[in-house]
Amino acid sequence: MTTETLPQPAPAAAPRHQASTSLGGWLTRALINLFLGLWALVVIFPMVWLVYTSFKTDQEIFFNPWSLPTSLQWDNFVRAWVSxxxxxxxxxxxxxxxxxxxxxxxxxxxxxxxxxxxxxxxxxxxxxxxxxxxxxxxxxxxxxxxxxxxxxxxxxxxxxxxxxxxxxxxxxxxxxxxxxxxxxxxxxxxxxxxxxxxxxxxxxxxxxxxxxxxxxxxxxxxxxxxxxxxxxxxxxxxxxxxxxxxxxxxxxxxxxxxxxxxxxxxxxxxxxxxxxxxxxxxxxxxxxxxxxxxxxxx
CATH class of the missing domain: 1.10.3720.10 (MetI-like)
Structure with a gap:
């Protein structure tokens, strides 16, 4: 006596709205992280620029404002502190x-x-x-x-x-x-x-x-x-x-x-x-x- 094998039901596909929801959540997190990264850059860069500019000469400040100082001018801090x-x-x-x-x-x-x-x-x-x-x-x-x-x-x-x-x-x-x-x-x-x-x-x-x-x-x-x-x-x-x-x-x-x-x-x-x-x-x-x-x- 043989038994017929009943066909197994195919696995249900994930609902389309769940996939769209997960994709939307990922995009939202990506946009938030991008915004926070840009905001951190806007806040941190002026402070970094200020610090390394304080080691420049006056000529470097005016003619090469974005470049790093050629040599550290510690005398700037001495003049500011004393003079x-x-x-x-x-x-x-x-x-x-x-x-x-x-x-x-x-x-x-x-x-x-x-x-x-x-x-x-x-x-x-x-x-x-x-x-x-x-x-x-x-x-x-x-x-x-x-x-x-x-x-x-x-x-x-x-x-x-x-x-x-x-x-x-x-x-x-x-x-x-x-x-x-x-x-x-x-x-x-x-x-x-x-x-x-x-x-x-x-x-x-x-x-x-x-x-x-x-x-x-x-x-x-x-x-x-x-x-x-x-x-x-x-x-x-x-x-x-x-x-x-x-x-x-x-x-x-x-x-x-x-x-x-x-x-x-x-x-x-x-x-x-x-x-x-x-x-x-x-x-x-x-x-x-x-x-x-x-x-x-x-």
Missing amino acids: AHIGDYFLNSLIVVLPSLVLILLLGSMAAYVLARFPFPGNRVIFYLFLSGMLFPVFLALVPLFFLVKNLGMLNSYVGLILVYVAYSLPFSVFFLTGFFKTLPSELHEAGIIDGANQYQVFFLIMLPLAQPGLVSIGIFNFLGMWNQYILPLVLMSDPARYLLTQGLAYMLHQQYYMNDWSGLFAAVTMVMVPTLITYVIFQGQIQKGITVGALKG
Whole structure:
């Protein structure tokens, strides 16, 4: 007795719409990668060009702007640092930016912690007052700010500029850190209180270390903003001996129309750019971590 072999059904062909979908997804990813590559090139190339141009002579800058330097002119950096007083401007910027950053992180974290963890009458009002400070353009406050600082006797002083930097940066810092402190577990706060710690010990010994990613993120943002700030020092610091880096670069640029030391100017811009670039490269992981945690849990 023989059994007939039944014909096996042919494998079903993949639906045409699935193939088109996969092809569309591949094209989308390719276009996104191409765009990101072009954007990276647009951002990175000017910085690379600036760095190797700072090692050229003035003749090479004008006659061979895109070529590499024939020899490294380290004297450009010496002239910029000493003759153009970039070293003095660099020190002045550190004197203003570093204390401002410490005060911003300390005051901003304390205010954000209270607003995030302690409900009390007027809590939201205070928070929205800080938030409204982000909506107020600094240009509208330049004239009254100038007379306020002048009447306080702090014009052309580091202390006056530091206080202005702190007041200018606190709204965004409090807004950012308030959302970050809300993500921290309240069980640790309760455990610290049960173990006999007071509120100051809980904040400085438990909560503040846990908020390190957020503090690093907001610290880098404020550092870059204050380091590159130009309009506030221009209005409040008119003494050439106390110029900050941005003012010094603008002053050096105006001098080039008479001195023609463009290689020194490129060297000065490179020295100003490098600290901010190094700071971001070192802390980029913590910056991304702080932003991600605030976005996912805020």
